[in-house]
Amino acid sequence: MIISNSKNFIYIHIEKTGGTSIEEALLPCLDWNDIIYGGTTFGNDLQNLYGKHFGYHHLEINGLWKHADANRIKNFLSNKYENMYKFATVRDPKEIMVSFYYYIERNLSFYKIPNDIKNVYYDNKLNDEILIVGTDVFTDDIRNKYYLDSQIDKTFIDGFIYKMITNKLKEVDPQVSKIDESVELYDLSTLNDNWKNILNKINVDKHISLPVLNKSNRSKNVKLQNETLQLIKNHFAIDYETIPLKTQVDWT
Numbered sequence: 001m002i003i004s005n006s007k008n009f010i011y012i013h014i015e016k017t018g019g020t021s022i023e024e025a026l027l028p029c030l031d032w033n034d035i036i037y038g039g040t041t042f043g044n045d046l047q048n049l050y051g052k053h054f055g056y057h058h059l060e061i062n063g064l065w066k067h068a069d070a071n072r073i074k075n076f077l078s079n080k081y082e083n084m085y086k087f088a089t090v091r092d093p094k095e096i097m098v099s100f101y102y103y104i105e106r107n108l109s110f111y112k113i114p115n116d117i118k119n120v121y122y123d124n125k126l127n128d129e130i131l132i133v134g135t136d137v138f139t140d141d142i143r144n145k146y147y148l149d150s151q152i153d154k155t156f157i158d159g160f161i162y163k164m165i166t167n168k169l170k171e172v173d174p175q176v177s178k179i180d181e182s183v184e185l186y187d188l189s190t191l192n193d194n195w196k197n198i199l200n201k202i203n204v205d206k207h208i209s210l211p212v213l214n215k216s217n218r219s220k221n222v223k224l225q226n227e228t229l230q231l232i233k234n235h236f237a238i239d240y241e242t243i244p245l246k247t248q249v250d251w252t
Helices: 019-029 041-054 056-062 070-083 093-110 140-146 156-166 188-201 226-235 237-247
Strands: 002-004 009-012 085-090 183-187
Touching: 002 019, 002 070, 009 019, 009 070, 019 041, 041 056, 085 188, 085 237, 093 156, 093 226, 156 226, 183 188, 183 237, 226 237
Parallel strands: 009 085, 085 183
Antiparallel strands: 002 009
């Protein structure tokens, strides 16, 4: 998340939509009176300082953090919010859910897993491994609430998606719920094509390149079960109905 007072723009970082790359690219353009949480090393350091001082749970519930939504930012900025250019990146929900799976798989070894949690995922690669959905600011006691298990045909990725959605984790709330009508949307699949346009709107040097960060080592041919695809379509129905009309990117 970026709130740039110096250049009068806000970037809303929706989960798994390329936000880290955008924040890393724009960090050199920010000034001392700008706010950046998460994404970059600098942004994570700032977020952690506030978290350690005020409490991570309080930070997420009442403060600003990496994935603060439009309403939270608006409450923070008050009337100033309306006069700032706001944009966010969005993504086909199917791709978001697959990206979550590979992100957690990649970072599994970095999380301290409590021994008393017995809910597990199963597949040939991670048989009997214990997995928790981790986020950047959660402490162990809070993270315990976010464990997932998989029992759908012993299929790892489908079970993961099933539990993330049915457990109603806010990380996978519809993208529309995290923005408002004043936020301009850019589909991740066409971000490179729109990058110069974004830089122009936020009055930033057009020669700044967009790095590719946090890219998962995912399989190129991920096939989800029909039941999983329908679950995603139902859960993200409002995204499918409204976002493609704004971005002109077909998600079918």
